Amino acid sequence: MPRAAVVGAGMTKFSVHDTPMQELFDEAAFAALDDAGVSPGDIDALYFGNAMGGSTENETHLGPKIAAHVGMSGIPVQRFEDACATSSNAFKNAVEAVEAGVHDVVLVGGTERCTPKTGKDTPEMTRIFGSASHRQYEQPTGLTFPAVFALLTKRHMHVHGTTEEQLAHVAVKNHGNGALNPNAHFGKEVTVEEALNSPVIADPFRLMDCCPFSDGASAVVVVSEDAAASYDAPVDVSGVGHATDVIPIGDKAEIGVTQAARDAAAQAYEQADTTADAMEFAEVHDCFTGAEILAIEALGLVEDGQGGVAAEEGRTARDGDIPINPSGGLKAKGHPIGATGTAQIVELTEQIRGDAGERQLGGVERGVAHNLGGDSATTVVSVMEARQ
Amino acid sequence: MPRAAVVGAGMTKFSVHDTPMQELFDEAAFAALDDAGVSPGDIDALYFGNAMGGSTENETHLGPKIAAHVGMSGIPVQRFEDACATSSNAFKNAVEAVEAGVHDVVLVGGTERCTPKTGKDTPEMTRIFGSASHRQYEQPTGLTFPAVFALLTKRHMHVHGTTEEQLAHVAVKNHGNGALNPNAHFGKEVTVEEALNSPVIADPFRLMDCCPFSDGASAVVVVSEDAAASYDAPVDVSGVGHATDVIPIGDKAEIGVTQAARDAAAQAYEQADTTADAMEFAEVHDCFTGAEILAIEALGLVEDGQGGVAAEEGRTARDGDIPINPSGGLKAKGHPIGATGTAQIVELTEQIRGDAGERQLGGVERGVAHNLGGDSATTVVSVMEARQ
Numbered sequence: 001m002p003r004a005a006v007v008g009a010g011m012t013k014f015s016v017h018d019t020p021m022q023e024l025f026d027e028a029a030f031a032a033l034d035d036a037g038v039s040p041g042d043i044d045a046l047y048f049g050n051a052m053g054g055s056t057e058n059e060t061h062l063g064p065k066i067a068a069h070v071g072m073s074g075i076p077v078q079r080f081e082d083a084c085a086t087s088s089n090a091f092k093n094a095v096e097a098v099e100a101g102v103h104d105v106v107l108v109g110g111t112e113r114c115t116p117k118t119g120k121d122t123p124e125m126t127r128i129f130g131s132a133s134h135r136q137y138e139q140p141t142g143l144t145f146p147a148v149f150a151l152l153t154k155r156h157m158h159v160h161g162t163t164e165e166q167l168a169h170v171a172v173k174n175h176g177n178g179a180l181n182p183n184a185h186f187g188k189e190v191t192v193e194e195a196l197n198s199p200v201i202a203d204p205f206r207l208m209d210c211c212p213f214s215d216g217a218s219a220v221v222v223v224s225e226d227a228a229a230s231y232d233a234p235v236d237v238s239g240v241g242h243a244t245d246v247i248p249i250g251d252k253a254e255i256g257v258t259q260a261a262r263d264a265a266a267q268a269y270e271q272a273d274t275t276a277d278a279m280e281f282a283e284v285h286d287c288f289t290g291a292e293i294l295a296i297e298a299l300g301l302v303e304d305g306q307g308g309v310a311a312e313e314g315r316t317a318r319d320g321d322i323p324i325n326p327s328g329g330l331k332a333k334g335h336p337i338g339a340t341g342t343a344q345i346v347e348l349t350e351q352i353r354g355d356a357g358e359r360q361l362g363g364v365e366r367g368v369a370h371n372l373g374g375d376s377a378t379t380v381v382s383v384m385e386a387r388q
Numbered sequence: 389m390p391r392a393a394v395v396g397a398g399m400t401k402f403s404v405h406d407t408p409m410q411e412l413f414d415e416a417a418f419a420a421l422d423d424a425g426v427s428p429g430d431i432d433a434l435y436f437g438n439a440m441g442g443s444t445e446n447e448t449h450l451g452p453k454i455a456a457h458v459g460m461s462g463i464p465v466q467r468f469e470d471a472c473a474t475s476s477n478a479f480k481n482a483v484e485a486v487e488a489g490v491h492d493v494v495l496v497g498g499t500e501r502c503t504p505k506t507g508k509d510t511p512e513m514t515r516i517f518g519s520a521s522h523r524q525y526e527q528p529t530g531l532t533f534p535a536v537f538a539l540l541t542k543r544h545m546h547v548h549g550t551t552e553e554q555l556a557h558v559a560v561k562n563h564g565n566g567a568l569n570p571n572a573h574f575g576k577e578v579t580v581e582e583a584l585n586s587p588v589i590a591d592p593f594r595l596m597d598c599c600p601f602s603d604g605a606s607a608v609v610v611v612s613e614d615a616a617a618s619y620d621a622p623v624d625v626s627g628v629g630h631a632t633d634v635i636p637i638g639d640k641a642e643i644g645v646t647q648a649a650r651d652a653a654a655q656a657y658e659q660a661d662t663t664a665d666a667m668e669f670a671e672v673h674d675c676f677t678g679a680e681i682l683a684i685e686a687l688g689l690v691e692d693g694q695g696g697v698a699a700e701e702g703r704t705a706r707d708g709d710i711p712i713n714p715s716g717g718l719k720a721k722g723h724p725i726g727a728t729g730t731a732q733i734v735e736l737t738e739q740i741r742g743d744a745g746e747r748q749l750g751g752v753e754r755g756v757a758h759n760l761g762g763d764s765a766t767t768v769v770s771v772m773e774a775r776q
Contacts, residue, residue, distance in 0.1 A: 060520050
């Protein structure tokens with residue numbers, strides 16, 4: 001039996017935005033409410049995600065501010081922060097709440113501004129992003145996130161022979177998908193040659209291996225499995241797994257393996273009474289091209305060591321046997337941290353409904369989302385399915 | 389029937405600490421685990437609160453770092469931030485989770501460093517605290533939190549005739565209670581005269597009306613009502629209410645009323661099948677003396693307009709008819725933001741067990757905690773009772 005259902009989904013374009021965070025969230029929230037056919041007064045609780053607003057814009061306690069802004073004052077609100085897995089963790093807690101009967105109709109989402117519109121330039125934002133790494137054991141070494149994922153990817157290259165060309169194929173695919181997505185930060189395609197000729201950021205990553213800093217918001221309306229039948233287009237949430245891995249990365253048993261993703265995926269598949277083989281597509285946390293390769297292996301969508309090969313051979317393309325990141329992923333759709341997790345849920349919802357426009361995959365009924373926070377530590381994996 | 393039970397409680401001294409946040413949390417967490425008679429491997433999930441770590445110490449994604457530090461890597465962790473109501477909101481979500489059977493044994497708590505040990509001086513910390521007020525409508529006016537609560541209190545004085553002497557009596561009482569609490573930041577008594585002669589901070593508040601910036605941590609072990617019987621000294625959680633009020637304060641219907649506290653209290657009492665009259669003591673959010681007066685009225689512990697009178701007449705003293713803040717409250721025990729909510733739960737647990745040492749009230753079996761975040765916006769109210 002499904003644990004809950006998504007009955008409304010909305011997001012802003014991920015881009016560079018002048019508008020304050022609550023106005024960004026309004027746009028996503030009202031799109032989700034309209035999609036569900038509910039009004040602010042129908043919402044029982046807000047599960048809200050924002051990762052870095054305190055540091056970027058001196059803005060905390062955003063949950064009640066946003067509830068007031070969208071006409072929901074009074075309801076219980078909680079803000080989640082789990083680095084880049086922020087709003088998927090809000091989603092997980094919301095699913096538990098409607099499943100338990102704590103609430104009937106909840107709004108879940110996140111918002112973030114990460115571009116110079118915050119008043120913070122790229123070096124300063126890099127430091128702020130770095131707050132998600134270990135304060136005592138990693139930050140003093142200068143290990144920012146491109147370097148964290150570069151280390152993980154280097155290990156994967158060493159163990160499995162993954163190549164820079166394979167990384168480039170991930171970028172090319174996701175940019176191609178993003179070009180079909182009107183909400184994507186980057187709407188242009190790139191070639192393998194362009195990717196391989198872009199400047200090195202943190203070896204083996206070049207500029208084209210890295211996702212951008214984006215501004216944006218996303219939101220979904222979640223209801224209980226029982227209540228879902230009274231909505232127009234519910235998509236079932238059949239499993240949500242959540243696990244963490246040890247931090248700092250020097251303490252991980254094997255840095256190329258992303259154990260938390262494996263644990264979270266196992267939980268999600270078990271809840272959904274399904275297996276990786278049954279997944280028809282996935283949205284995964286490709287903050288860097290190497291991260292997508294690690295993710296699809298951890299989710300069991302390809303064999304260990306085959307993540308890079310799968311990209312190179314087109315298996316993860318829109319017309320491949322397991323399309324990955326049809327939205328464009330973080331790489332091309334963009335990465336407004338606190339909005340990323342629920343944006344993946346928006347994409348799963350739209351794809352499974354057949355509402356994904358130009359980027360619609362053919363007849364998909366079941367997909368999985370993978371959202372990762374910090375040093376490959378917090379991971380939330382969600383399985384969604386067409387209602388039977 | 390109780391919703392859940394607290395079976396272990398621990399906290400650090402609230403003070404000025406040199407130790408990093410995760411080490412502070414370790415001390416509270418291990419005290420709570422030892423008290424419950426469980427080990428890190430018995431914990432299914434961590435519900436963690438920290439309010440300002442990103443801004444104060446460039447430290448986010450603290451949940452998994454702390455889980456790793458206390459030997460709990462792998463388990464699901466979520467960080468909550470709801471300004472000063474941060475860890476009580478974590479507690480509320482944890483109670484829901486064990487009640488629903490999502491988890492069996494959870495650790496809930498919070499940690500914060502707010503003193504110059506963070507590297508931030510008092511003016512800078514005041515700006516960071518101010519991030520919980522409205523970014524567009526309040527921060528630009530220079531309205532920091534002493535001023536927010538001064539406005540609320542001024543209104544109460546205007547409507548009800550509350551006096552500065554009555555505010556001073558709140559400070560005197562809480563300092564007296566704090567002097568009995570070895571974990572309190574301030575261990576000294578003050579007199580009404582000293583309070584009234586202390587310098588004005590934000591009229592009507594003088595220095596002695598204001599709680600300090602503190603460093604500290606607190607933690608509790610929460611289990612389901614069914615599981616509680618197998619622990620040595622469970623204290624039942626019979627109700628947890630949670631509501632928000634509109635922000636900015638200019639939009640509130642009546643600023644001296646703290647509507648969210650009234651709504652949250654009504655929920656908590658209804659869940660517990662009890663009334664305000666049945667409460668034998670309370671821990672309330674006295675970030676400023678005026679806030680205690682508003683809180684005890686909102687909780688229904690005294691009549692509206694009688695909050696100040698109650699302090700002056702000794703009704704809220706240890707030997708009064710409704711003792712308030714036997715721990716010393718935020719005013720004397722201290723206020724490490726993210727740790728404050730669960731520290732109130734620690735105090736309720738110890739008082740109801742009869743384990744509160746020198747500050748033990750006589751034979752109390754039922755109490756209520758009130759934790760407030762932001763511009764009188766997020767409020768969580770928890771009712772706890774001795775197991776029958």
